[in-house]
Amino acid sequence: MSGAVRKGEFALIADVFAPLAARPEALGLLDDAGEFAALPGHDVVVTTDTLVAGVHFFAADPPGQIARKALRVNLSDLAAMGAVPRFYLLTLALPEDRGDDWLKDFATGLANDQKEFSVHLLGGDTVTTPGPLSLTITALGDVRVGAALRRSGAREGDSVYVSGTIGDAALGLATLRDGGSGLDDTRKIDDAAAKALRRRYYLPEPRTLLGPRLLGLASAAIDVSDGLAADLGHICTASGLGATVDPGGVPLSAPARSVLDAQPGLLELVLGGGDDYELLFTADPENAGAVERAGRDCGVDVTRIGAMTAGPGVTFLAADGSVMPLPRPGYVHF
Amino acid sequence: MSGAVRKGEFALIADVFAPLAARPEALGLLDDAGEFAALPGHDVVVTTDTLVAGVHFFAADPPGQIARKALRVNLSDLAAMGAVPRFYLLTLALPEDRGDDWLKDFATGLANDQKEFSVHLLGGDTVTTPGPLSLTITALGDVRVGAALRRSGAREGDSVYVSGTIGDAALGLATLRDGGSGLDDTRKIDDAAAKALRRRYYLPEPRTLLGPRLLGLASAAIDVSDGLAADLGHICTASGLGATVDPGGVPLSAPARSVLDAQPGLLELVLGGGDDYELLFTADPENAGAVERAGRDCGVDVTRIGAMTAGPGVTFLAADGSVMPLPRPGYVHF
Incomplete structure (x- = not known):
């Protein structure tokens, strides 16, 4: 996790997101990237979607709900290919007015859905934005070679x-x-x-x-x-x-x-x-x-x-x- | 490529991005996700970064330059892990005032860097935003199992x-x-x-x-x-x-x-x-x-x-x- 964030926020971001990235493939969110092995006989399937406040959700929606929806629409794309979801990356463009509680609730939402769907945070980026909150999730899954639904x-x-x-x-x-x-x-x-x-x-x-x-x-x-x-x-x-x-x-x-x-x-x-x-x-x-x-x-x-x-x-x-x-x-x- | 875009823009987006996604792994940008095989004996390395106009670049910067910078900062993260870059995904949150020429110049910048760095577009998402232009790139590369730099x-x-x-x-x-x-x-x-x-x-x-x-x-x-x-x-x-x-x-x-x-x-x-x-x-x-x-x-x-x-x-x-x-x-x- 890196990027242009509010001074002193690095620690909080590490605190709230680290528990979501407990898998060894996330390298503790301490490195520049995540690293994982594809399952034998499987291809990697990858999809990404961006959600913008005021376009795809309401800015005042509960943060946990925003997080879960963003994750779920990406998992839905993997499901449409017949892929089993494994990991996701998250980038968050945060307006200045989102405080620590917002971030914690957001992470709690993700934690719930990580359990429900057996997926794990692999990495990401947090930046500030003068515009509306927006977030991008990239989801990665596996499908048997040649078997993907098209x-x-x-x-x-x-x-x-x-x-x-x-x-x-x-x-x-x-x-x-x-x-x-x-x-x-x-x-x-x-x-x-x-x-x-x-x-x-x-x-x-x-x-x-x-x-x-x-x-x-x-x-x-x-x-x-x-x-x-x-x-x-x-x-x-x-x-x-x-x-x-x-x-x-x-x-x-x-x-x-x-x-x-x-x-x-x-x-x-x-x-x-x-x-x-x-x-x-x-x-x-x-x-x-x-x-x-x-x-x-x-x-x-x-x-x-x-x-x-x-x-x-x-x-x-x-x-x-x-x-x-x-x-x-x-x-x-x- | 999907998302909430201006009416009629689907065709243009397909036109400008399809040539960047000529590799079979991108499935012609026609499906919900891209699909690729990891190289034998290699792990997949994946990183993501968001850039926001007014924070990471100037809104009036040439679109091709914005595109190339966004791609390059992600390739730099892969390089820091010792990974060879292969693919990237792009999400673009576009203000209404960005016209067709802007999008074409943006894609031309990506085309240049795809050649320079031997990477290929694997998928993405384009949405409109009431806020500043922002873009997220997720880059994927390979590194020999166990060899990544940390x-x-x-x-x-x-x-x-x-x-x-x-x-x-x-x-x-x-x-x-x-x-x-x-x-x-x-x-x-x-x-x-x-x-x-x-x-x-x-x-x-x-x-x-x-x-x-x-x-x-x-x-x-x-x-x-x-x-x-x-x-x-x-x-x-x-x-x-x-x-x-x-x-x-x-x-x-x-x-x-x-x-x-x-x-x-x-x-x-x-x-x-x-x-x-x-x-x-x-x-x-x-x-x-x-x-x-x-x-x-x-x-x-x-x-x-x-x-x-x-x-x-x-x-x-x-x-x-x-x-x-x-x-x-x-x-x-x-």
């Missing part, structure tokens, strides 16, 4: 699956925004539902068990960060195919279902919004039973929502044969 | 060496700052010298050849980013020793020498300032010949500036026996 592997006729439920985070975020969402009035969502939905926005559940479990089963995979429609579009483009999805078959949580029952127009936000961090993947119909078992073994529902077609593009085709216009793409950032 | 390996009696020249960047930065540096008046530095010194601040020369060449020769190493005094202090602390350095033996460039001849008081800035990105390392005196050859083979001077002692701490001891007070630590960021 966006490009889907075949015509493959089933399209999604894990968990879709739309909660986008609906939750919408309830947090000032004014309307440009869609139906999300302020009508009742408090209990809003709270449950927001929780999914604040703290995604990366499918770190399911992703590696899909190696050899899924033909293509991505995590839903830009929105179901956009991310399925990424698989279609990479695979040179199209996809047809029944919007009525997209799995919804109970709160999301209650919201859509009252305001059906919000379906567009569910299908187009982002931040779900569920796995969206394709698989040969022959693998249907194995896919279902994989989900059950990992404690997460997997739902078939459509099929890959000659394409191009994503089509939302209702059971009654009507075609729904494509939702606007995600990025419902505030 | 800060903690110095032994009493080892010689202390530094590559290249020290203080140019700190003097160059001082000439860029409004008002005095709190030391002698750096505005008296003549234009030609100032230009040469600033160049070292803008564009460090990471010692990517020398670092790996020192494996088996150096007992400890670090790169000089916080300042010679502070970074030697890091080696001392990690090794549980002290060090004595002859300030008159610290290698200076011709422009720095001319500045110090006119204003000897600036020696404190030379020894305490940072951003040199030279290698500071220790070696058994028996290795003196081999260390000299290593420098020659890599086209960079290596100069013995002192020796490791029982300590503790760093002492600047002049040839006439006088002890110079420790310079204030680095971080002469503006």
